[in-house]
Amino acid sequence: MSELAQLIEESASRLFERFSDSDAALEMEAGGFPEQTWQEFVADGWLTTMLDEEKGGSGLGFSGGCLLMRLAGYHAVPLPVAESLLANYLATEAGFKPNDELLVPAVLLQTVQTKQVTLQHVPWARHASAVVVVFSKNKQTHVSVIARENLSVEYGQNMAGEPRDEVTFDADLLRYSEILEYISIEKLLSWLSLARASQISGALQRVLERTVEFANERTQFGRQIGKFQAVQQQIAVQAEMTYATVCAVDVAIEYLASPHEKDLIACAKITAGEAAGYAAKTAHAVHAAIGFTQEYPLQLSTRRLWSWRDEYGNEAQWAAKLGENCMDLETDNLWQWLTTHTG
């Protein structure tokens, strides 16, 4: 683990460890929000993790943000950690004043031709003070910050019960926008998927730990089920895919801002998505009926894995893009393409 990762883990774990049982998550799913922990999260300065120091942030950038998102994924934190970090960063980069409010990101892909704009699956919109809407206009990326009072919000949730709301607002509001330099819509979509891959990499580690722990405790036929080869072999593959994901995400983080950022993020999301399904399946097989209950905390992680693997592009969608890129080579040689992407 890098020094930065260790530093983030040591200081943020104190907050995140509070969510080790199902209660807080179930409260969230019922529409609640852990306000006090959120306030501490903000007071500890995590909200501005990605901002440059001259803008009042910690200067850790997106790579530091990803490490915090991984940790939040590990603890299945019922807070919009990834979303708030990114939205705060996007708004500040576009020139809006940094503040301590909860902002969440939304991407508007089509050109607006109606009076009202509706966006689907906006994360945590119901609890946000504003939605940071990113869109394209005159070949530039624009950012509008649409305040909560101007939004009509229809509640929706992903499989983990995390808010994914439908928001509607007046198209006129998009006239008040700032230009976001350096970050295209395409890049932002890619970043959002790396955010999910980072969360998945954390959740996978937690699920693996729970699975090993359970297999070593649960006794059937007179011995711990972890002693059975059939069980061991499945958990071994789960571990392989878990660490492949950690590696893929680490590599994508390492090569942010390189010309191949997008392809490496695609690799990370594909790897994470494949691992998510296998890990959830295996963990539930090992835990058997108790893992299928709401009370047992395994589901906090597995429902997130099932949700996150599809958000901002699933394995097939990213593989289609990656496949297109690597088959479209002028050099007619995949090997060259591969070896110029990373060291």
Next chain:
Amino acid sequence: MQALNYKPVHTSEKEAALRKQVRLFLAEYGPFDTPNLIDSWSVCDPKFSRALAGKGWLGMTWPTEYGGGNKSYLERYVVIEELLAAGAPVGAHWVADRQSGPLLLRFGTEEQRLEFLPKIVHGECFFAIGMSEPNSGSDLSSIKTRAERVEGGWLVNGSKIWTSWAHVCQQMITLVRTSPPSDNRHAGLSQFIVDLNAKGITLRPIVNLAGEQHFNEIFFDDAFVPDDRVVGELGEGWSQVMAELAFERSGPERFLSSYQLLEAGIKTLREANKTQQATIVIGQFVARLMVLRQMSLSVANQLQAGKLPVNEASVVKDLGTSFEQELAEALRLILDREPRSTAKTGVERLLSDAILKAPSFSLRGGTREILRGVIARGLGLR
């Protein structure tokens, strides 16, 4: 539970320059014959090995006093991955360079090093691995080949099997029992350097299902091995074998055996009207390859730092051999071509070779089930 470490690695200008050199070399020697492209590290071409030796690419990481290049593991990595990706016939020297040489460096006597390492570096001495026996495969410590003490050395009796290229190699690192089995199954095993041309040794060729002959069964009938050919400590054979595993299991040969099929498959798809489904399959395999390569590079870098990440290496091998096996299974469904064993060139031939050779990928060097057992133990199960 100890987390596995695959910290990302950056190669430098030095490696990039070396990569260029290897590509120039390959442009001169390649492209290689289609029937030799799949699993090219099982294709034996002593002349090609000597050409590599001429470039200083055998024994690259070894100290210069033994003829080595004193280069880093990352530099060696760049050379071998370029050769493997091109399907170059590197089988003759592969074991000596990857495994036997490093074993002698780690455990051998000064005399053994001076005797063998320069010859390996010059492509004049190839090594085979003598571990498996007819009744001992995954259960390696159950081997029966035994050595009895006689004046000046040992008399070996028994047999070894699945020994690749023993009929071409001069020497074989051979695991034998030097004291009777005891409660400690791993005790009493030793490694010998056996001269394959010595008296009392006979070879029986074994043809594999693809019609190739690189396997052998080797019989020892009172074969004499002098004392100075014992590697390391007598009775420490098991721990010495274990120490090789991180080298043996983590390299790019564990996922590049069928790589040329991917290259040819992409070419075929580009010439046809590829479907969305085909593009997705290619993207999924390229993603796996990209990540495997990073994991493998990371292990190489840890080896450079003097660590022996055996669990990390086992993961690379299991994921890697699954990749190289599944590649053929996936491509046959999107290429719209039938595998053809009689074709001399083309993707049909590569498909055929990749399918026929695939079973061995996850058997050699520790079966899939053994590796997963190792990983499970590392996780704290068992």
